[in-house]
Amino acid sequence: MTTPDPMAEIRASFFVECEELMEALQDGLTMLDGGDADDETVNICFRAVHSMKGGAGAFGLDDLVRFSHRYETVLDEVRAGRLEPGHDVVLLFMRAADILSDIVHYSRDGLPVDPDKVEPTLRELEALISDEAEEEEAEVTDFQPMTLALPFGGPPADRVVRIRFAPEPDLFTSGNEPVHLLRALAALGEMQITPDLSEVPTLDALDPEAACLAWEIVLTTNRDRAEIEETFEFVEGLCKLSICEEQSGLSLPCLPGLPPLAMPPAPDAGVSPSAEVRPRLTLTAPPDCSDPEEGTPPPDTAKTHAPQPAPATPIAVESPVATAARPATTPPKATVRVDLDRIERLVNLVGELVINQAMLSQSVAQAGLPTNSPVVQGLEDFMQLTRDIQDSVMMIRAQPVKSLFQRLARIVRDTSAAVGKPVRFVTRGEATEVDKTVIERLADPLTHMIRNAVDHGLERPEARLAAGKPSEGCITLSAAHRSGRVVIEVMDDGGGIDRPRVQAIAEERGLIDPGQAMTDAEIDALLFMPGFSTVKQVSNLSGRGVGMDVVRKSIQDLGGRVSISSSPGKGTCFSISLPLTLAVLDGMVVDVAGEALVVPIGAIAETMAYREQDIRSVGPRTRVLHIRDSFVPLLDLGVELGFRPAKESNAGSVVLLVANEGETLGALIVDAIHEQRQVVIKGLQQGYGNAPGIAAATILGDGQVALILDPVDMMAKAGTRPGQTQPALAPTG
Amino acid sequence: MALRDLLHVMVVDDMSTSRGLILQSLDGFGVRNVRYASDGPSALQALNTQPAHLVISDYNMPGMDGLQLLHALRQSPSLAGIGFILITGKAERSIIEGGQKLGMNNFIRKPFESKDLLNCIEAVVGRL
Numbered sequence: 095m096t097t098p099d100p101m102a103e104i105r106a107s108f109f110v111e112c113e114e115l116m117e118a119l120q121d122g123l124t125m126l127d128g129g130d131a132d133d134e135t136v137n138i139c140f141r142a143v144h145s146m147k148g149g150a151g152a153f154g155l156d157d158l159v160r161f162s163h164r165y166e167t168v169l170d171e172v173r174a175g176r177l178e179p180g181h182d183v184v185l186l187f188m189r190a191a192d193i194l195s196d197i198v199h200y201s202r203d204g205l206p207v208d209p210d211k212v213e214p215t216l217r218e219l220e221a222l223i224s225d226e227a228e229e230e231e232a233e234v235t236d237f238q239p240m241t242l243a244l245p246f247g248g249p250p251a252d253r254v255v256r257i258r259f260a261p262e263p264d265l266f267t268s269g270n271e272p273v274h275l276l277r278a279l280a281a282l283g284e285m286q287i288t289p290d291l292s293e294v295p296t297l298d299a300l301d302p303e304a305a306c307l308a309w310e311i312v313l314t315t316n317r318d319r320a321e322i323e324e325t326f327e328f329v330e331g332l333c334k335l336s337i338c339e340e341q342s343g344l345s346l347p348c349l350p351g352l353p354p355l356a357m358p359p360a361p362d363a364g365v366s367p368s369a370e371v372r373p374r375l376t377l378t379a380p381p382d383c384s385d386p387e388e389g390t391p392p393p394d395t396a397k398t399h400a401p402q403p404a405p406a407t408p409i410a411v412e413s414p415v416a417t418a419a420r421p422a423t424t425p426p427k428a429t430v431r432v433d434l435d436r437i438e439r440l441v442n443l444v445g446e447l448v449i450n451q452a453m454l455s456q457s458v459a460q461a462g463l464p465t466n467s468p469v470v471q472g473l474e475d476f477m478q479l480t481r482d483i484q485d486s487v488m489m490i491r492a493q494p495v496k497s498l499f500q501r502l503a504r505i506v507r508d509t510s511a512a513v514g515k516p517v518r519f520v521t522r523g524e525a526t527e528v529d530k531t532v533i534e535r536l537a538d539p540l541t542h543m544i545r546n547a548v549d550h551g552l553e554r555p556e557a558r559l560a561a562g563k564p565s566e567g568c569i570t571l572s573a574a575h576r577s578g579r580v581v582i583e584v585m586d587d588g589g590g591i592d593r594p595r596v597q598a599i600a601e602e603r604g605l606i607d608p609g610q611a612m613t614d615a616e617i618d619a620l621l622f623m624p625g626f627s628t629v630k631q632v633s634n635l636s637g638r639g640v641g642m643d644v645v646r647k648s649i650q651d652l653g654g655r656v657s658i659s660s661s662p663g664k665g666t667c668f669s670i671s672l673p674l675t676l677a678v679l680d681g682m683v684v685d686v687a688g689e690a691l692v693v694p695i696g697a698i699a700e701t702m703a704y705r706e707q708d709i710r711s712v713g714p715r716t717r718v719l720h721i722r723d724s725f726v727p728l729l730d731l732g733v734e735l736g737f738r739p740a741k742e743s744n745a746g747s748v749v750l751l752v753a754n755e756g757e758t759l760g761a762l763i764v765d766a767i768h769e770q771r772q773v774v775i776k777g778l779q780q781g782y783g784n785a786p787g788i789a790a791a792t793i794l795g796d797g798q799v800a801l802i803l804d805p806v807d808m809m810a811k812a813g814t815r816p817g818q819t820q821p822a823l824a825p826t827g
Numbered sequence: 828m829a830l831r832d833l834l835h836v837m838v839v840d841d842m843s844t845s846r847g848l849i850l851q852s853l854d855g856f857g858v859r860n861v862r863y864a865s866d867g868p869s870a871l872q873a874l875n876t877q878p879a880h881l882v883i884s885d886y887n888m889p890g891m892d893g894l895q896l897l898h899a900l901r902q903s904p905s906l907a908g909i910g911f912i913l914i915t916g917k918a919e920r921s922i923i924e925g926g927q928k929l930g931m932n933n934f935i936r937k938p939f940e941s942k943d944l945l946n947c948i949e950a951v952v953g954r955l
């Protein structure tokens with residue numbers, strides 16, 4: 095159970111704790127900025143920075159100590175009422191928090207901190223420190239410790255123990271090494287050791303494998319005899335040993351009948367080499383007599399003193415986990431930190447459980463048992479339990495998006511400063527919980543979208559004033575749960591998408607035909623086309639070779655979709671809709687040309703029987719469905735996926751109405767609906783590339799592999815490629 | 828039996844990192860009866876159930892700071908005699924003098940080496 099390095103573990107947990115402290119600090123600063131700060135808010139900020147400093151000091155992270163020390167001192171100024179936390183001061187605090195966060199990361203990764211990034215802010219902080227604070231730093235040195243009267247009648251007094259240790263000649267053959275033993279003994283107190291050379295033979299008679307030295311030891315210690323004897327435990331019978339106490343130990347009454355085995359093992363300098371003890375001992379310890387070259391030890395008495403039994407660095411036998419396992423009165427927090435890999439494994443196992451349960455259900459159904467049979471009843475309960483377990487497991491990974499939003503707040507600050515546009519950043523729904531893996535993979539696309547919003551979305555301050563808006567732009571980032579998905583929106587109150595310009599650029603780039611009539615939504619969608627960039631001169635911020643097409647791709651990889659809405663003069667809103675988790679999906683299993691396919695329930699607005707009279711043909715290949723006074727595109731899934739040629743008639747088929755965020759996009763023809771069930775999402779292999787309209791795959795109850803459709807993507811693809819003949823995906827058999 | 832086998836210690840620190848470091852050091856000294864709490868009130872509660880000889884507490888904690896904990900200990904008839912070591916990032920005069928008035932036995936500045944903590948403890952309880 096011993097972990098390799100408990101210090102490394104504590105160090106790692108320090109950096110995790112730093113993230114929590116950074117979050118508390120950011121929270122506090124946000125409150126300070128909002129003006130609704132009381133003393134406790136400042137306290138929270140101070141404590142967060144102070145705690146980071148404390149931990150950093152313990153691990154010798156000097157950059158972190160230095161910066162947090164200055165930062166903490168300035169926060170203390172606010173605490174003491176000597177500094178008013180005005181807007182500018184809070185802004186500096188926020189910048190300092192950003193830098194502090196950087197230093198934490200650099201320290202964690204063992205990277206050097208760039209002084210150019212740190213020094214200016216450090217100087218700004220220093221400028222805010224008053225003389226009084228400097229004075230206060232003068233530390234107390236005249237404190238006298240107060241000894242404590244313990245109920246044990248005082249610690250055992252030191253006494254002198256004389257030991258003679260004379261190994262038998264065959265000691266070495268048993269694998270024992272007197273040096274280790276003497277070192278262990280030295281750790282028990284103050285030791286004087288004199289080698290007895292009287293038995294050392296002349297060189298020609300020397301047997302290098304036989305022990306011939308003996309030692310006289312005078313040990314001043316407060317340890318009891320049992321502990322001293324324990325040191326010689328392994329050489330019992332292999333040596334002549336005499337232990338003689340000059341003064342009876344006062345501690346003796348304290349240890350009636352304590353078996354020596356119950357004593358903690360005396361730290362053996364040979365086993366856990368302590369940097370403190372070892373070098374001194376190696377200088378003075380008698381050399382190994384098996385080496386005749388050095389067989390004559392110096393005759394002078396070697397005096398060694400082991401200051402304490404503990405190694406200088408806490409190399410403990412017990413891991414901190416084991417320490418925590420002691421009967422702790424209060425758990426430090428009602429949380430445990432778990433390796434993400436373990437949860438990953440649990441999620442996968444639950445996935446397997448879901449598949450297995452489905453297979454079992456299917457077998458039972460095929461067996462044709464009556465519905466009131468105990469097996470079927472039991473299976474129902476099992477199903478419910480499986481679902482509950484699944485939900486609970488998914489909850490483990492769910493995290494509020496707050497930490498992500500805080501990181502993005504920094505992106506806003508940085509971008510705002512870089513492009514010279516003052517920005518107010520508003521967040522909503524920070525408590526919305528999303529799968530941790532989703533959150534992590536959202537960071538990049540959202541960063542890019544936020545940069546875009548500041549860089550391209552917002553007008554320059556003068557333009558805003560001319561348009562009758564406040565000079566400070568506003569970026570709103572919001573998260574919310576909506577119909578089983580998470581919707582994240584990035585909104586700006588800028589000028590909106592300049593559609594004529596977008597269209598002109600798309601024409602220029604040959605993305606669309608000149609003069610092509612396009613709806614607003616179609617023009618907006620051009621922003622997602624690969625290679626599209628509305629900025630002539632690539633700015634050093636958004637133009638990092640990543641376009642909105644890449645953003646969309648990363649969102650799609652998460653099973654999400656991104657859409658734009660924009661109104662001229664008022665602003666633009668990018669909306670990302672994501673599944674709650676990457677692992678499971680509520681799906682409808684449908685049959686298309688004998689192939690089972692899964693359509694996500696969330697995308698299906700309605701199902702209906704295929705009726706010839708509702709279908710209109712527009713052009714040779716395009717058909718539309720007439721539904722409630724409107725027409726939506728109708729696609730035959732079998733044809734779209736290349737499973738079969740178009741049928742003469744689809745009579746008897748089923749139509750699925752596909753909707754996205756409440757808007758009906760189109761309809762899909764499938765042959766039949768099998769069932770509605772949860773499926774475990776299995777990613778498609780890279781080799782498939784990005785198959786249009788296909789999101790992933792799954793394993794059904796009968797063990798069959800089925801593709802999971804992305805109907806919205808499918809409708810979108812069909813919409814942008816009218817009259818396509820290329821099948822999206824050929825069946826592989 | 829050595830003192831380290833008999834001594835009961837309560838460690839109070841809200842930050843698991845620094846708490847871990849103290850526990851780690853105590854473990855290294857061979858002190859076997861160690862409990863911990865992450866805040867003052869729960870430490871008091873635990874000490875009322877089972878007392879200890881020595882409390883090693885951080886100063887900088889939310890809610891009840893180290894000196895407030897010391898004050899509460901000294902106010903309690905059953906816990907007033909407990910030894911108290913304060914761990915502080917800053918040995919500010921106001922903190923140390925405040926502690927002195929309340930009967931603080933010793934203090935140690937952060938960051939500290941394991942051996943500093945040992946010296947600090949031994950100055951109060953004698954050789955471990």
